[in-house]
Amino acid sequence: GAGVSQSPSNKVTEKGKDVELRCDPISGHTALYWYRQSLGQGLEFLIYFQGNSAPDKSGLPSDRFSAERTGGSVSTLTIQRTQQEDSAVYLCASSLRLAGGILANEQFFGPGTRLTVL
Amino acid sequence: GIQVEQSPPDLILQEGANSTLRCNFSDSVNNLQWFHQNPWGQLINLFYIPSGTKQNGRLSATTVATERYSLLYISSSQTTDSGVYFCAVWAGTALIFGKGTTLSVSS
Numbered sequence: 545g546a547g548v549s550q551s552p553s554n555k556v557t558e559k560g561k562d563v564e565l566r567c568d569p570i571s572g573h574t575a576l577y578w579y580r581q582s583l584g585q586g587l588e589f590l591i592y593f594q595g596n597s598a599p600d601k602s603g604l605p606s607d608r609f610s611a612e613r614t615g616g617s618v619s620t621l622t623i624q625r626t627q628q629e630d631s632a633v634y635l636c637a638s639s640l641r642l643a644g645g646i647l648a649n650e651q652f653f654g655p656g657t658r659l660t661v662l
Numbered sequence: 663g664i665q666v667e668q669s670p671p672d673l674i675l676q677e678g679a680n681s682t683l684r685c686n687f688s689d690s691v692n693n694l695q696w697f698h699q700n701p702w703g704q705l706i707n708l709f710y711i712p713s714g715t716k717q718n719g720r721l722s723a724t725t726v727a728t729e730r731y732s733l734l735y736i737s738s739s740q741t742t743d744s745g746v747y748f749c750a751v752w753a754g755t756a757l758i759f760g761k762g763t764t765l766s767v768s769s
Contacts, residue, residue: 577757586761586762587759589756602755603756649693650693650695650710651695655702658703
């Protein structure tokens, strides 16, 4: 498709279980971002991938959160030992970042995955 | 870090009315985006506007980077304009979002 896609659209899990969320960025976009939207915290940055560089993990809330990006395209966000406070909508975005440039191009968001931890 | 403040937090309009949403940011930025989050949660890109003025139909936006604010204008509002409007600025690694303006347009 032409846009960012995410799966699943909804995920309900029990406290303590691990979950994996998937993001397919727009074809050709080199930068990929994960954000989280929750009632109390608004929209917050989690992690950023740019090409083959080491990811910026500065927004990850705890070591239970991790993400990888395979082949510079698809990304998976993994949450281990889920807690109820992890319940949120997880959003993925991608952009066409200029190599070596300081300007970041427009970011486009996927529809999100709504995670509910019981 | 950069702070982003949006006002007003809530706005109620009658169909056909005009409105102005404001976004203030605390530091110079290279990128600013306006989004509309629809009732299904999808973030729709409205404007990518680090500076200057842009228009798209009934919507227009102006960013005055030197004074650290951006304005989103909605003219002749329609019920489909309802939702949350977010301003987001680039902070070097990712976008920093304001808390949004919730717009309700009634017929």
